[in-house]
Amino acid sequence: MTEKKILMIVCDGLSDRPVKQFDNKTPLQAARKPAMDAIARHGMSGTMDVIAPGVIPGSDTAHLALFGYDPFKVYTGRGPIEAAGAGIPLDPGDVAFRCNFATVDGSMNVIDRRAGRIREGTAQLSKALSGMKIGDVTVQFKEGSEHRAALVLKGPGLDWHVSDVDPHKEGNTLQARALVPGAEKTARVLNEFVSKSNEILRSHEVNVDRAKMGLPPANIVLPRGAGGIRDLETLTARYGLKCAAVAGVTLVKGICRMVGMDVPNVKGATGGLDTDYRAKGEAALGLLSSYDFVFVNVKAGDIAGHDGDFKGKVQVIENIDTMLGLVLKEIHEGVVIALTADHSTPVSVKDHSADPVPLAISGGGVRVDGVREFDEISASLGALGRIRGMELMPILLGTADRAKKFGA
Ligand code: ZN
């Protein structure tokens, strides 16, 4: 058996729900997409719960699963989730925390863990903290809902194994401690951040105004739930694959780098609606000549989904299809192609949803089923059935004759 190459194309947020005003069709069902349909027609289809049934994937956790990693194991702590929610992208090595704005007295006793459930002024307070430098570490800080906020520390030599500063009840603030050797620097930076937050916030005009109104001041930040994404076994170490990625958006590029892919810069690949599809397709073809596994992410579908723009999403699908047509023309049986999405971003929801995504695989030793079109409903009738995201890589390795025998 000769080992085949693998091309994984992930159309970000492409998957959708039927929309009443458009004949109860999904954007995929409404679009003209001969290349996508050809992949379905010449291969096998299925649907995929990218993380697990009922779990709404973020793009980061979804991509980890698509590359075969268990996001519940490698995506640690609630901090990263809070950071993702606040829109702070995490790079490998960053440490993220969930935080509360709280009220302390002069001797750092916590009087109110939620600063009177502060609602107004948290954006100004956050601005006063974000961008702070502590040695070679940069602080990113963003308010969440009410008293909640996210903190991300960016810098060399950080480790998320540190204890909470938040005492979880009224009383003395805690000092963060390293929970493993090597996390001492993070604990020190975190403690310094907390005391600086007190210095900066106690005289902030938002708190001066709160004092006038008899409200408890939000005069400290209490971080907890440290987490990060880091130190993953690379795809090369795991599967013996030389890997490269074509992606425009920073978050996805970061994850690709973290799993050991080469991520060359592609001119015009922006991660936006204006991305150069042709350039992405050509870059993927170029990389296939020297890499075993090439990954392509096209972000635009997710953006149209968040905008609730049905027609825009149909247009994105047709643009991606043109790119795919170009790629298919140059590709032969020796390449296994997987076409899928990292999650659904239904235009009716304007956000990610837990709905499974369609998947089609063609080339290599693939079995050909009866599915003739690439969309959410057609795919559910395919030979792959309903799988999980983490199963995709092993299935692709098997189809590409790269799986290892188990037993004699
Ligand atoms: Zn996504």
Ligand code: ZN
């Ligand atoms: Zn999104």
